[in-house]
């Protein structure tokens with residue numbers, strides 16, 4: 001894991017635990033501040049998706065033949081994606097539907113169909129685990145075939161739970 005990525009993962013994990021602890025912090029000397037909580041929740045989950053996309057980028061470039069195939073890089077990044085995917089349901093425990101102040105692409109279904117949303121996150125974790133195993137063989141075709149399942153898992157969730165841009 002290079003240094004920047006390690007910092008990125010550490011920051012995401014720290015932010016996620018801060019979020020877990022911040023379910024009902026009082027406002028400055030006053031009652032809980034739902035707006036501030038929603039802002040933190042939205043920023044944190046978006047940061048994790050940015051990190052997931054960042055970690056998926058190298059394999060994507062290899063799929064497009066823009067980068068030389070490297071099984072070790074694909075496998076290493078898939079381990080990280082698997083970990084980040086496991087965090088997704090937790091990152092949506094704060095229901096931000098009522099707060100309209102901040103831009104978010106999260107659709108209401110995340111909170112009305114929580115089991116399905118969690119299953120989609122699990123789908124990504126499983127696809128990433130498949131890539132970890134395939135990359136161990138060092139075989140390009142097998143690894144890229146498994147990698148395609150990651151792409152499908154992203155799309156399966158976005159199709160149902162993320163607003164179209």
Ligand code: HEC
Pocket residue numbers: 042045046047049050052053056081088103104105106107117118120121122124150151153154155157158161162
């Ligand atoms: C379980 C559902 C789910 C899965 C799986 C998932 N996403 Fe997302 N993704 C979302 C949701 C929901 C948002 C919108 C978050 C928001 O705006 O609050 C999002 C937002 C994003 C964003 C925009 C982040 C930003 O800057 O605001 C990117 C990039 C992204 N996803 C990439 C990916 C990639 C790449 C994968 C697969 C490797 C993936 N996602 C898998 C649900 C998912």
